[in-house]
């Protein structure tokens with residue numbers, strides 16, 4: 569469902585291992601929360617919905633990483649997701665994945681590629 573890339577944020581607003589940037593998008597006509605997280609230098613984006621129960625992951629708005637900085641964590645029951653794949657490796661939904669969204673960085677800005685034309 570590619571469209572015109574949509575600006576999410578400035579690359580400088582996405583510190584490595586820091587807070588994620590939250591945004592929303594329409595997927596198949598449904599408004600969904602989403603986030604983009606920089607991890608090990610690269611930006612990764614997902615629909616903000618746990619694979620266990622469809623609730624948002626953040627334990628504070630935009631805070632997606634656990635204390636180790638190695639995993640995205642769901643605040644509800646503690647599922648751990650690998651930041652660069654969205655795969656759950658611990659918790660009640662092991663083996664399932666977050667819904668990934670494609671982003672790209674260009675000229676110091678982070679753009680959503682998937683779903684960008686659905687606004």
Ligand code: FES
Pocket residue numbers: 618619620621622623642643644645646647659660661
């Ligand atoms: S709702 Fe995320 S681990 Fe249960």
